[in-house]
Amino acid sequence: SSELTQDPAVSVALGQTVRITCQGDSLGSYYASWYQQKPGQAPVLVNYGKNNRPSGIPDRFSGSSSGNTASLTITGAQAEDEADYYCNSRDRSGSHLVFGGGTKLTVL
């Protein structure tokens, strides 16, 4: 099992707000990064550090952190946001990177 824990599946009604969480001891010391992956495609970075968005990522994607939990919030979810989402950060040792198990987001 991963050192970063994510809920396997989350659903949200179209236009509503959803929070995807990532828990792990290392998150008290390191920021997480978040990736969106659609079927058959490579992951895409959507948020990193203290709530930074790469160019081209809509501002409805925001990141936050509290204690040992990092969160990705989608405010006003769109149909195209339906995808798998993965968090990534350092592990407890700080020497390696690790991914969470992923969260499948369904937009209803």
Added chain:
Amino acid sequence: QVQLQESGPGLVKSSETLSLTCTVSGGSMSSYYWSWIRQPPGKGLEWIGYIYYSGTTSYNPSLKSRVTITVDTSKNQFSVNLSSVTAADTAVYFCARVPYSSLNGFYYYYMDVWGKGTTVTVSS
């Protein structure tokens, strides 16, 4: 605009060594880490390891005994070798660029450019 492209055999025999190369175009390898990630069919992402442009490496502890990542900045390429493969190593393999930054004294890393991925099947 930086682009990454994975290349290598799509079929590897069990117990042999898997070798893949990632070619970086449109930018320099300097001042970045460069990573390999894989995804078995129907499963999540697994970090394999990364290499700094100067050659410093870090590997996933679960793969450390079998994996080697190297870099050739003159060719703008980095590579991964995974030895003694089994069916469990069947996966899509991605390469990615890893910038790093710091805030409040803590470094953080993220993968901002990814290759499209290449499928590797281990056959018996």
